[in-house]
Amino acid sequence: MSSKDKTWKEISIAGVCPKSSESFKTGDWKTYMPILDTEKCIVCLTCVMLCPDGAINWIPDTNKISFDYTFCKGCGICANECPAKALTMKIDNTEG
Amino acid sequence: MAQQNKKTLAFNGDEAVAFAVKQCNVDVVAAYPITPQTIIVERFSEYVANGEVQTQFVCTESEHSAITASLSASTTGARTFTASASAGLALMHEMLFVTSGSRAPVVMAIANRALSAPLNIHGDHSDSMAQRDSGWIQLYVENAQEAYDSIIQAYKIAESCDVSLPIMVGLDGFTLSHSLENVDILSDEAVTDFIGERQLPQVLTHEGKSVPFKLDPKNPMTMGPVAFQNYYFEFKRQQEEGMKNALKRIQEVNSEFAKISGRCYGNGLIDKYKLEDAEVIVVCAGSTSGTLKVIVDELRACGVKAGLLRLRTFRPLPVEDLKNALKNAKAVAVMDKSMSFGGFGGAIFHEVRHSLYDSPVHPPVINYIYGLGGRDYSPSELRIVFDDLAEIAKTGDTGKQVRYLGLRE
Numbered sequence: 064m065s066s067k068d069k070t071w072k073e074i075s076i077a078g079v080c081p082k083s084s085e086s087f088k089t090g091d092w093k094t095y096m097p098i099l100d101t102e103k104c105i106v107c108l109t110c111v112m113l114c115p116d117g118a119i120n121w122i123p124d125t126n127k128i129s130f131d132y133t134f135c136k137g138c139g140i141c142a143n144e145c146p147a148k149a150l151t152m153k154i155d156n157t158e159g
Numbered sequence: 160m161a162q163q164n165k166k167t168l169a170f171n172g173d174e175a176v177a178f179a180v181k182q183c184n185v186d187v188v189a190a191y192p193i194t195p196q197t198i199i200v201e202r203f204s205e206y207v208a209n210g211e212v213q214t215q216f217v218c219t220e221s222e223h224s225a226i227t228a229s230l231s232a233s234t235t236g237a238r239t240f241t242a243s244a245s246a247g248l249a250l251m252h253e254m255l256f257v258t259s260g261s262r263a264p265v266v267m268a269i270a271n272r273a274l275s276a277p278l279n280i281h282g283d284h285s286d287s288m289a290q291r292d293s294g295w296i297q298l299y300v301e302n303a304q305e306a307y308d309s310i311i312q313a314y315k316i317a318e319s320c321d322v323s324l325p326i327m328v329g330l331d332g333f334t335l336s337h338s339l340e341n342v343d344i345l346s347d348e349a350v351t352d353f354i355g356e357r358q359l360p361q362v363l364t365h366e367g368k369s370v371p372f373k374l375d376p377k378n379p380m381t382m383g384p385v386a387f388q389n390y391y392f393e394f395k396r397q398q399e400e401g402m403k404n405a406l407k408r409i410q411e412v413n414s415e416f417a418k419i420s421g422r423c424y425g426n427g428l429i430d431k432y433k434l435e436d437a438e439v440i441v442v443c444a445g446s447t448s449g450t451l452k453v454i455v456d457e458l459r460a461c462g463v464k465a466g467l468l469r470l471r472t473f474r475p476l477p478v479e480d481l482k483n484a485l486k487n488a489k490a491v492a493v494m495d496k497s498m499s500f501g502g503f504g505g506a507i508f509h510e511v512r513h514s515l516y517d518s519p520v521h522p523p524v525i526n527y528i529y530g531l532g533g534r535d536y537s538p539s540e541l542r543i544v545f546d547d548l549a550e551i552a553k554t555g556d557t558g559k560q561v562r563y564l565g566l567r568e
Contacts, residue, residue, distance in 0.1 A: 075363045080382075
């Protein structure tokens, strides 16, 4: 425990979250990470809509898909649902 | 006192509860019927069908869903009610902890009933005693009148900002739930005025704003997503503080209610009957106290200094009140309508005896397990308890500390 952790008298009741979900970096939970084959990608945005963590973004300027691995938990929904089979789940060898 | 408009209706305990909930005009009722609580749900759904309340009534597919829907509604700031018993309450077990941990002031009536197996639909306290540590406030009532009064009081207790905890009001299955009594009712206006609007504690959101504790798109917040080694303990300590605050609040609400109704139940925590000079005292919860009061009167007429302590509030436990009320007794018997298998007597016995441990002088305390599965207990049987106490007071020999009343040996 860190000394900056608050006492029971200082925190809001019932576990009301003191921080935005953006400050919880869930990317280090993953075992597998989705890898996109841009050749196969048809930019249908299915993965963007289905990602439970909002970790997949569409870049309008380039009309491409980008993955934010800081938040991607590696659930694999995107790869499972991709109609173009452009996504494969590979072992995450990145640190952290 | 608003006694000019006094009105008396014939209700069984369940109907008295349903009528109280109707007068509270709660926002959401989510419930699933189970004997002996069924009448509560039936009567209330009639009120909904007749348009007598503005309540959103949710017929759920199980008790687990009933409590979950009640909790969810409560987190939006809605005033909610549910009711259950026995296996239904047992099925709620998981969500009872989530409800108290979420500080949702849900009010629930429990028509106390035995737990299977073997199957039994009759009254005892096995169901709610098994939920002792679920973080709910627990009141046990003596009669249908108190069931009605306590449901109204329950909102004012549970919704106090410094309490903010769910509350269960236990009424003995069949003995109270299905027995017709005269119940004095308050006017709808008196109930509305008494309970007032739901109070919401302030919390700090992730945006640093201090806002009322409720799910509201205008003030987004995340409630209890996860708290691990670094914070879970702190949240549990907060809950304990809510319970401590409830000790005071229950007494205040009991006094405030007396002002509008002329009725009060001891100090709200314990109900003392002829305890001032009592030498032999019986402690019990629920409807048995009605019979015990008659026995106390009979014994007093014979010169026996008998008294009754009815434990109305079991959680939070009124330790100081118990200590003070029992310190001068020569012998005490605690009645338990449930078993704690393999333990040292029943749940109330543990708590009462434990409360007295630190007192410099404390009386011998024995335990009676009785009335399981609706087993009848006659006045003559209950009188045996006082006879045993008189013997202990005389000889100083406690004998068996845990005993069974009305059991074929």
